[in-house]
């Protein structure tokens with residue numbers, strides 16, 4: 001079922017290289033071989049498609065020919081048949097239920113939660129910290145309060161710890177030979193994932209029970225509890241659990257990474273940081289609100305540029321369910337197709353000087369193709385939390401910069417570790433110093 005595609009020759013050497021550094025490999029292979037890169041690993045045909053038309057074909061025009069790839073499907077060990085991992089009519093029904101609560105028009109009321117959490121963070125944190133770890137805690141707290149109206153901080157922390165364990169086990173699975181072995185083998189990382197997943201399930205059941213016992217609200221969990229499907233049926237316990245786990249996991253680490261990399265890049269580009277401080281100061285002696293979004297254009301450009309250089313979701317995976325023509329090639333059924341978001345964002349044909357941090361490129365009005373910049377994916381399965389995430393990142397960054405200064409304790413750019421997300425190896429050590437606005441407590 002092979003198809004002859006440009007790409008690295010041999011099997012073992014490219015496989016080892018890809019396992020060790022998938023981000024670097026895709027960057028290099030696309031630079032060397034062009035928009036289409038093929039790789040065969042045992043019986044697996046891997047195809048990475050960087051060209052705009054090919055990406056559009058996979059994510060939109062010919063999406064019926066694809067399902068999520070085996071790696072993403074593997075997440076159903078944790079997420080069940082939630083929005084991220086389900087397919088077909090089941091997925092469509094859930095998307096209809098959840099998308100309205102995260103629309104641009106609806107997320108304004110989350111703005112206060114974003115700013116309140118960032119403000120408390122500024123008041124609490126000073127000295128040398130791992131900013132990646134801090135941002136994970138901050139965004140987890142925001143999801144817990146904004147989407148789940150959760151009151152038990154200890155439970156939320158525990159979910160965070162379990163998510164860490166799941167990610168660590170995934171990294172271990174992916175970075176070893178276990179990646180190419182069938183999922184039914186009782187390998188220890190997968191066993192650990194199942195155990196952590198059971199812990200997440202128990203905690204989420206508790207959050208749901210606790211939420212039921214309190215008055216109605218506008219949070220997403222309440223809406224899920226109230227939602228009725230086509231036949232007037234409520235979501236059953238399993239459905240509630242799957243969607244809650246999905247939103248917990250999908251909804252915090254990615255945004256935490258966007259914030260972490262933004263602070264890292266600002267630390268290495270004092271001019272950009274100066275302009276951000278000036279923008280925030282121009283708001284006056286008060287905290288930012290949803291209405292300030294248009295005035296925070298530079299802050300938004302910094303976040304967008306950070307997600308271009310370090311896309312938290314660095315690759316999107318699909319699997320073809322039937323033979324499908326993409327450009328001049330026909331891919332067989334069962335091919336694993338990658339949309340290499342990171343390599344697309346560093347393609348010089350899309351972004352001049354692609355390795356350079358230049359937030360201005362988001363403000364200069366230069367024409368940009370729909371399939372050139374995809375931090376949130378595209379097509380029917382585009383990130384359902386994209387507006388939520390962008391507003392969250394902008395308001396949190398503005399509030400942090402208003403109240404504190406950040407000094408990088410490691411002068412070199414971060415080494416990257418790619419698992420489901422793209423993370424800085426060893427986190428991001430920074431020294432946080434409160435400024436007068438932060439020390440006074442933001443009003």
Ligand code: HEM
Nearest residue numbers: 083084250251254255258312313376377381383384385389
């Ligand atoms: C900077 C932050 C974020 C990034 C970079 C990001 C990225 C992505 C990407 C690339 C996809 C598409 C995956 C695919 O096509 O296979 C996706 C899907 C998804 N995201 Fe996000 N995301 C972010 C924040 C959020 C937030 C805040 C939430 C929840 C509030 C969320 C919930 C989801 C869900 C549920 C899906 C699956 C949607 C579906 O298949 O219908 N994400 N995200």
